[in-house]
Amino acid sequence: MIRSPFLFLAPVALLGGCGEPADTDAMLDTVQMTELAQLEAIKARDVRGAVRIYRPDATIVLPGGAPVKGTEAIGAAFETLIADPNLAVELTQGEAWASESGELAATTATGTLTTTGADGQPATIPVAVQTVWRKTDNDGWKIASDLVAQLPAAEAAAN
Helix, strand or coil: CCCCCCHHHHHHHHHHCCCCCCCHHHHHHHHHHHHHHHHHHHHCCCHHHHHCCEEEEEEEECCCCCCEECHHHHHHHHHHHHHCCCCEEEEEEEEEEECCCCCEEEEEEEEEEEEECCCCCEEEEEEEEEEEEEEECCCEEEEEEEEEEECCHHHHHHC
8 A cells, every 4th residue: 555645735735725714794794785775775666676686596575475486576576565655664783694605694683664554554563584695606695585574562672
């Protein structure tokens, strides 16, 4: 059996190819600024601006609704939401995490969503939002999954 004296260096060489960990703070700054831009697009009733940050295979769940998958269906959901004359969204960004690999991030927010209720009057509900982001080579950060959940009244009062 022939042994190479340099075989013990193979793991070191492989680790060298792993690169430096991503700057997670910079990643989160970018993602959170993108979220704020989306919120501004929603407030401006700009469907295209609100939807352009979703991946083609993204899923969104809005309060009281079934999961909606794909940018075309997400665009239709936003068309309906943005057409509501009583629409108002107020969110406060919460905790956020980013992977050291630089490929994934998750953000949270809490706040309120106002839409037209069944009685035709404005109805405001407390919400929590959790968003999963994936970095793409060509388009930067895109939303892979967006969950907007209605909070119970007691939990909302605590936030």
